[in-house]
Amino acid sequence: MTPSQDLAHALSTIVPVDITNENFAKWGQVVRLPDADPNAVQVNQGTAQKFSHLAEFVNLRPASTDTANPNPTLASATANIAIFKCYKPVATPQFGIKLLERHSYSSQMFMPMGGDGNGSYVVVTAENGSDDKPILSSLQAFRCNNTLGINYKPNVWHHPMIVIEKPVQFMTITYECGVALEDCEEYWFTKESGSEGGVAALIQLVKE
Secondary structure (H helix, E strand, C coil): CHHHHHHHHHCCCCCEEECCCCCCCCEEEEEEECCCCCEEEECCCCCCCECCCCCCCCCCCCCCCCCCCCCCCCCCCEEEEEEEECCCCCCEEEEEEEEECCCCCCCCEEECCCCCCCCCEEEEEEEECCCCCCHHHEEEEEEEEEEEEEECCCCECCCEEEEEECCEEEEEEEECCHHHHCCCCCECCCCHHCCCCCCCCEEEECCC
């Protein structure tokens, strides 16, 4: 075996499952057009339907006017509406997980723009451990086509978007305050954390 084959053999390989409302509920919500919604309403002079409350968007930072704020040093935040242009799809059959990130005080929603159902991306999540670090053995992966959005709950460890097949542009919303660790905390896997060369696990991107 080559060194790279030895590494792949030693690491666990995670096969993404197709995302559903049910299997992703632990981590957040899938943002999708409902097949049927009795609460949908006609809007725009009868030319459109409005489907409301498709995800729960949360800001855990207390308001600056909250006199009962248990953490007055926590900076106030505003919603940042941004676009992530994921222009470089992963072209390898497997992808090595080297880091995870979380947003301790805010939900984070990713919604593909102009998705036609012919492209995909992979979402990777993990549980938080008693040491306040991601639990390697809890890694999960979900495959999403580019017509579906996802909304992470606050404090969920996740990998940056892994886009496959074709580029995807995401509209994102996150409450941010400009303080790096409050907005986005990263955890990089190392040999000391039980992984080899910083790669914690392999995600199988090509269906077998």
